[in-house]
Each structure stands twice: as C-alpha cells, then as structure tokens.
Amino acid sequence: MDDAIAQNNEVRLIDLFVDSFKLTDFGFDFDFVENGRPAYHPSDLLKLFIYGYLNRIRSSRVLEKESQRNIELMWLLKRLVPDHNTIANFRKDNTKPIAKVFRATVKMASHFELIGGTLVAGDSTKLRAQNSKKNNFNPAKIDRHIAYIDARLEEYALALSKQDGDTNNKKVITKKISKHRLQKQKYIAYQNIIDSTGVTQISTSDPDSRQIMTRNNISEVAYTVQTIVDARHNIPIDFKVTNQNDSKAMGGMLRRTKTILRTNNFTALFDKGYHTGSEFKAADQLGIKTLVAIPSIGxxxxxxxxxxxxxxxxxxxxxxxxxxxxxxxxxxxxxxxxxxxxxxxxxxxxxxxxxxxxxxxxxxxxxxxxxxxxxxQHYIEQNAIRMKQDPKAYKKRQAIVEHPYGVIKRQWGFYYIMTKKTIEHASADVGLIFSAYNLRRIFNLIDHNSLKEYLKRLFLIFYTYRTVFKAFCQTYINSKNQNIYHKKYYMVT
Incomplete structure (x- = not known):
C-alpha cells in the first residue's frame, strides 16, 4: 500500500504534520473504556479530519465510508475504520485542542515567513447554523403565533357550541383545541424565557445561533465568524465564532492579534461595520493603527x-x-x-x-x-484623519480578507456549520475549516521537500525529547530508590 502512495502526495505531509505534535499538550482526550474496544488514537482521527476538510468532506458518515474505500485514507489510518459516531464525537468534544491545531498552522506559516505581520485586515462572515428559520423565535413572531392560535380557538369554540348530537365532530374539534392549547403553552414558555433571560431570540435546534442579516436584506439563522487575515499571503491568523454583530468586535480581535504577532507595530483594516467609538479607544490603548471605513450619515x-x-x-x-x-x-x-x-x-x-x-x-x-x-469623538476623528492621509491602504482590505471566504464558501462549499448545539461545537468545525485553509496555502506556497524536512525535524525533536525524558525519569527514580543523590539529576530537573 505504501508503494501505491506517491512520495509527493500531500497525504504524506498530513501524516508528518500531525505526528510532529505532542497531542497531550494540545489537550486531546486519551481516555478509553478499559472493558471495551481500544480507543482510537487522537492523531488518527485528526489526520482523518484534516484530510477530509482538505478534500471538501466534512460529513462523519462520508468520512467513515471513505476510510473503507479511499486508498489514501487506508494508508493514512493504517486500515482503521472509525465509526461515524466516533468521528463526530471527536470533532465536537475537542474544541480547544482543534483551536491549537489552527495555531500550529499559523506558527508553521510564520516559520516559512508567509506572515508579514505589518498589515492585517479584519472582517466577518456568516455561516448558516443547523437551525431553520421555522425553529427560531423572537417576541414579535411569538405574538403572531399566539394571536393566530387564539383566533383558531375562538373558531373551534364557536363550532363546538353549534354541534348538537354529532359525537364524532365534537371529538375532532376537541382534539384540535387540545393541540392548539399545547402549542400556545409552548410559545408562552418561549416568551417567559425571553423575559427572564434578556435574550432577543430563541433557537430550538441550535440554542446559540441567531437570525441575522447575511446579504441584500436576506436573513439566515447563522453564526458570525470574526477573522483577522495577514496581507502577505492572505493567511488567517485568528478567528472567533460569535452570535453578535460587528460593532463591538474590533477591540477584542486586535487584542488577540497583538498577542499572536507579539507586537503592536502593524496596521489593521476594517469595514464600516466596525466603526464604533469604544472600539477605536480600545485600539488606541493597544497602540495599534487602524483604518476603518467611515459610514455615511443617516x-x-x-x-x-x-x-x-x-x-x-x-x-x-x-x-x-x-x-x-x-x-x-x-x-x-x-x-x-x-x-x-x-x-x-x-x-x-x-x-x-x-x-x-x-x-x-x-x-x-x-x-x-x-x-x-x-x-x-476624538478617536473617531483620528481615524478620519488616517483615512485621508492613506486612502490607498484601505483599498487593499477587501482583496486581503475576502480571499479566504471566497475559497472556503464558494470553492469548497463550506457555507454552513456542520455541528449543532452551542458555539463551542461550531468553533470546532470552523477551527478545522481554517486549519485546512492554512495548510492548503502552505502546501501551495512552500516546496514539499522543504516542508517534509521541517516536519521531520519537529518529529525527531519531539520523539527524542520524549525518549530522553523517559530515560532520565527512570534513572532518577532508581537513584532515589537507592538513596543516591547525584548533582546532575538535580541540574537536569
């Protein structure tokens, strides 16, 4: 089987990429049931997902099927065939570790100098959630449903009063009345939740998702994905999944970007949706130069x-x-x-x-x-001055930040979230999407032989460290058991 996989096949890069990690540091779960079948190693499932997302496959059932018939996956997983439930659970249960995998792709891009760190652009995109509009409710929609039910109940009550001796019709009408009353109680319960919690919407299938405007006055029940993209090769260096609009997002994203780049000596470009005074103040306190489009006056x-x-x-x-x-x-x-x-x-x-x-x-x-x-107002005016002084810089924003969205949503078809229930599960799906995107950019920009050498060095460093550390620990334990205290042991510790 190894002979059937070409040496320049990118599946070998995926294998090296995952093997170069110390997955325990990433936080992947290694627990398994002692009396059951042995658990799949996280590296095998991570390889399966990275391969799948790079090849536009996200469904756990399709990944299970592909692992039985796709020769590249057979080689990558060593003929293992995980069940689709195991595959799906791995994705939704490892949100934070998957985010660290994304960070690893950014670190690798930085190693090969694919990230300039002097000009970045921020924007958001909407990814449709696994929740239909029918299962999304706001106060106005609840009021309409209750009014409709009340009108039907009045009609049924009037019809029931006109029934003389037709028992069958009475049973049918009574059944309809009971059904509508149950529906009314459900909507009243939704309204009570809105009144008591202060939320503006309730989504029954995916509670954290919200109905928001996507484009041209078209609304969808979706999540908002905030991203920061570096200008040199259009590589995303950060993302965050939210259910809020853009107005209060800039300050937090810039704070995270400063931590990632370890500098504030860069310029950030944003569109007019981020034009908020408090966010300008946050950027000023961080010492970051921003260029934000000025919205027209109402x-x-x-x-x-x-x-x-x-x-x-x-x-x-x-x-x-x-x-x-x-x-x-x-x-x-x-x-x-x-x-x-x-x-x-x-x-x-x-x-x-x-x-x-x-x-x-x-x-x-x-x-x-x-x-x-x-x-x-002072911070808003300073942004206006910067926009006048450097109008050409802002024009680069769309070409920088829209590039990943075009590939992910238009080319790959990833315009919706695969996972359900909570932002954390949605973040795992988005983390794999952006990890795959960054790897695709790196695979296209860097010579595969150079990539292999880099990943092999990481692999050797990790395993050499692990072997030496295990040997040292055993030697140290033996010396303690023999009451021998050598200075070199304490120095290494």
Whole structure:
C-alpha cells in the first residue's frame, strides 16, 4: 500500500504534520473504556479530519465510508475504520485542542515567513447554523403565533357550541383545541424565557445561533465568524465564532492579534461595520493603527444643505467649542448626557435664531442647530484623519480578507456549520475549516521537500525529547530508590 502512495502526495505531509505534535499538550482526550474496544488514537482521527476538510468532506458518515474505500485514507489510518459516531464525537468534544491545531498552522506559516505581520485586515462572515428559520423565535413572531392560535380557538369554540348530537365532530374539534392549547403553552414558555433571560431570540435546534442579516436584506439563522487575515499571503491568523454583530468586535480581535504577532507595530483594516467609538479607544490603548471605513450619515442627521453637516463644524479642544461655517461659536452647558453605551455633550448657539442660512443648516424649530459630541469623538476623528492621509491602504482590505471566504464558501462549499448545539461545537468545525485553509496555502506556497524536512525535524525533536525524558525519569527514580543523590539529576530537573 505504501508503494501505491506517491512520495509527493500531500497525504504524506498530513501524516508528518500531525505526528510532529505532542497531542497531550494540545489537550486531546486519551481516555478509553478499559472493558471495551481500544480507543482510537487522537492523531488518527485528526489526520482523518484534516484530510477530509482538505478534500471538501466534512460529513462523519462520508468520512467513515471513505476510510473503507479511499486508498489514501487506508494508508493514512493504517486500515482503521472509525465509526461515524466516533468521528463526530471527536470533532465536537475537542474544541480547544482543534483551536491549537489552527495555531500550529499559523506558527508553521510564520516559520516559512508567509506572515508579514505589518498589515492585517479584519472582517466577518456568516455561516448558516443547523437551525431553520421555522425553529427560531423572537417576541414579535411569538405574538403572531399566539394571536393566530387564539383566533383558531375562538373558531373551534364557536363550532363546538353549534354541534348538537354529532359525537364524532365534537371529538375532532376537541382534539384540535387540545393541540392548539399545547402549542400556545409552548410559545408562552418561549416568551417567559425571553423575559427572564434578556435574550432577543430563541433557537430550538441550535440554542446559540441567531437570525441575522447575511446579504441584500436576506436573513439566515447563522453564526458570525470574526477573522483577522495577514496581507502577505492572505493567511488567517485568528478567528472567533460569535452570535453578535460587528460593532463591538474590533477591540477584542486586535487584542488577540497583538498577542499572536507579539507586537503592536502593524496596521489593521476594517469595514464600516466596525466603526464604533469604544472600539477605536480600545485600539488606541493597544497602540495599534487602524483604518476603518467611515459610514455615511443617516438621512435624518443630515442638514438640508450637506455643506452644513456637523463634520464641517470645527472643534476647538482648548475652549471646548465648535465653530460653524458662518463663524458662530457653539458652546456646551457642561452637562453630560447618556446615550446608547456612551456619554455625550450638546453644543448650540443662540445666534441660530437670526442666522441667514438657518434653513440650509437645520430643520429644528426651537433650539436651532445642536451638535452632539461623544466621549469617543476624538478617536473617531483620528481615524478620519488616517483615512485621508492613506486612502490607498484601505483599498487593499477587501482583496486581503475576502480571499479566504471566497475559497472556503464558494470553492469548497463550506457555507454552513456542520455541528449543532452551542458555539463551542461550531468553533470546532470552523477551527478545522481554517486549519485546512492554512495548510492548503502552505502546501501551495512552500516546496514539499522543504516542508517534509521541517516536519521531520519537529518529529525527531519531539520523539527524542520524549525518549530522553523517559530515560532520565527512570534513572532518577532508581537513584532515589537507592538513596543516591547525584548533582546532575538535580541540574537536569
């Protein structure tokens, strides 16, 4: 069988890649039932999944079938054929270890200098969850269902009152009434959960998934996958599965990126969905330069003449005042007001009443033009300055961060999550997706002979370390048993 697998076949790279790990350090579970059949080694199941995802196979049943007929998998698994339940359980039970496998792919890419670490781009993509829209409920949808049931119950009650002696019809109607009452109790229970927990939605098949907008006003019950992609070879260096939108994601992703790259000397590009004042402050505190697209002003916030929009009012930090295009000074009364997760001040002037261009500046009848300045406005303005100074840099964002999404979703067809129930299980699936993507990039960019030499060195280092350490431990135990204390043992310890 070994002769049937070419030396340049990438399945040999997968074998070396997994064997170069110390899987106990990754946290894979090695426990097995003593009275049952021996457990499959985690390395065998990990090899099976990496091979599967690289070849667009994620189903545990299909992987089981392929291990019986695919000669590459027969060689890789040494003719082992795990059951599909064993395969599926390995994926969902090893979320954190799989994340460490992804980190290993990033480390390998860094070793071969495929990661520049000076320019990164962040974005999110939506992967559909194993939960239909029918099994997703929000307060408005629950109210509609309850109203529909109440209307049907009234109809059945009226029909029941008109039945004279037809016993069969009465039984049918009574059965329908009982069924609708049970359904109503179910929806009332959902509403009670929403009221008591503060969640906005309930998904019955996959509780952590949420109905969110995906594209062009089309919604799906899905997860949001936040990613950071390095610009040199479009390699993702971090991901996080959430059920939230993008507005509060940038700060946390930059903090993680700083830890991965071990520096803050890089520029991060994000689209307008991440344009949030508190996140700009977080990036500033981390010392990371960000370029975030500036969203357009809402129609309700625009002046009748756009030349009099608030961005054309000059702010003076020393005097804490604004100057309008007509030269009038807008002052604050010093009070701070609470907004949605932020505080702000209001600036206005009495000269608005007699201003000759008032109709061009504002539609307000009482106070005239009022400008609100958020506590994060300084950081927002700094981003606007950076965008003006370096407009070409931001244009690279889409080409950098959309590349992995195009391959994963369009070419590979991985536009949905395979696992069910909880973000942790979804993260395991996404971790394998991005691990496979990074390996595909590395296999395409690096000479296979160089890869083999690198992985063989890691393999030898790991096994040499393990053999020497075992020998030392045994020698040390023997010396302790003989009450012999050698200085060299303590030095090695």
């Amino acid at each position: 129609r309700a916030s625009q002046a009748p003449d756009t030349n009099y929009n608030s961005e054309h009012f000059a702010y003076c930090k020393e005097n804490d005042t604004y100057t309008c295009p007509q030269g009038n000074i807008l002052k604050s009364n010093g009070s701070t007001y609470k907004g949605n997760n932020y505080t702000f001040k209001q600036y206005k002037t009495k000269k608005c009443k007699n201003c000759p261009v008032r109709d061009l500046c504002t539609t307000a009848k009482a106070n005239g033009k009022v400008i609100q300045r958020s506590e994060y």
